[in-house]
Amino acid sequence: MPPDWPSSLFAESPWFAALRPTLDRLGWSRFPAAADWAAASAGHCTVSAQPLCFAPAPDDGLAYEERIWRTGRVATRPDNWHDAFNALAWLAFPRSKAALNALHWRHLAHDPPGRRSRARDAATLFDESGVAVVASDPTLLAALRDHQWATLFQRRRADWGRQIEVWVLGHALSEKALAPFRGIVGKCALLEVSPTHFGRPTVERLDWVDQALAARCDDDSLTQPGALPPLPLLGIPGWWPQQDADFYADTGQFRPKRM
Incomplete structure (x- = not known):
């Protein structure tokens, strides 16, 4: 079962003020399904000019940020709040999220073996x-x-x-x-x-x-x-x-x- 969609909380809590214009525009009254994410992402793209897509991660061997840069796919698990809020942040802050991904891409080659660089940690x-x-x-x-x-x-x-x-x-x-x-x-x-x-x-x-x-x-x-x-x-x-x-x-x- 998908989680409950707390419409009244989203409409009233100051925590969600940045997401509210996006939530109002989407008009969802239930937890979004795959078709909802596909419709919401239409017209959005990464700095690398890849069309944005919110969908589960495929078995492609790519790391999270590399996949976004190369394919535009933002790993989004179904019925998962953490991933849902990440996708909503992409819609509410499209330039910032795309720029964060580009920052990761620029610094990816400088990662120490097995971990992220200091710049990517901060990002x-x-x-x-x-x-x-x-x-x-x-x-x-x-x-x-x-x-x-x-x-x-x-x-x-x-x-x-x-x-x-x-x-x-x-x-x-x-x-x-x-x-x-x-x-x-x-x-x-x-x-x-x-x-x-x-x-x-x-x-x-x-x-x-x-x-x-x-x-x-x-x-x-x-x-x-x-x-x-x-x-x-x-x-x-x-x-x-x-x-x-x-x-x-x-x-x-x-x-x-x-x-």
């Missing part, structure tokens, strides 16, 4: 657990980098949605959002914008974020040391039901920066 980390943090006030991004959680989540609470916002790209994070638990951390690409950004429609803001993340993949800046600072996602206003002083005082979750 995989962002692919699985990445979020884009967009802010018009650089002091908010500085507070995140410095783990100034009281400033970011409590003193500047009213600025969320007006001067700072978060979009989830990582498909492992989306899967966790089906049943959130304390301690979930996103790895952040920090993007500074003009104040007018926040007055634009959601689709326009997401399109800008997709282009900006793709550029970060193209120039390898996401793979540099320190490029992906952590963000305890449950601290974001509205992302956890009870966010009182005791909640934010939990240093196991809101850890100070190491000196």
Whole structure:
């Protein structure tokens, strides 16, 4: 049996804001079948100009990222949330996901025997657990980098949605959002914008974020040391039901920066 399709959760939870335009456009009310994925992927392609296809991996001897680059096939198991969220991320962030695949391809030849290179490790980390943090006030991004959680989540609470916002790209994070638990951390690409950004429609803001993340993949800046600072996602206003002083005082979750 395919999993239940939580339409109300997708429509209401801030975790799925980045996927919502895609989900609304697809209009699915049940877990997607093979025909649904085929229809959804139509018109999308990789940087290598291969038409995108969400389907189970064939026995072709190709590694995951190499298969995407050479054939456009994104291994997608039936009735599997992890793979479903990966496919949805491809549809919501088409430039970014294609650029991540191209980054893997560029660095594939530099992999140490039996494991990934540091650059590909960083790309995989962002692919699985990445979020884009967009802010018009650089002091908010500085507070995140410095783990100034009281400033970011409590003193500047009213600025969320007006001067700072978060979009989830990582498909492992989306899967966790089906049943959130304390301690979930996103790895952040920090993007500074003009104040007018926040007055634009959601689709326009997401399109800008997709282009900006793709550029970060193209120039390898996401793979540099320190490029992906952590963000305890449950601290974001509205992302956890009870966010009182005791909640934010939990240093196991809101850890100070190491000196």
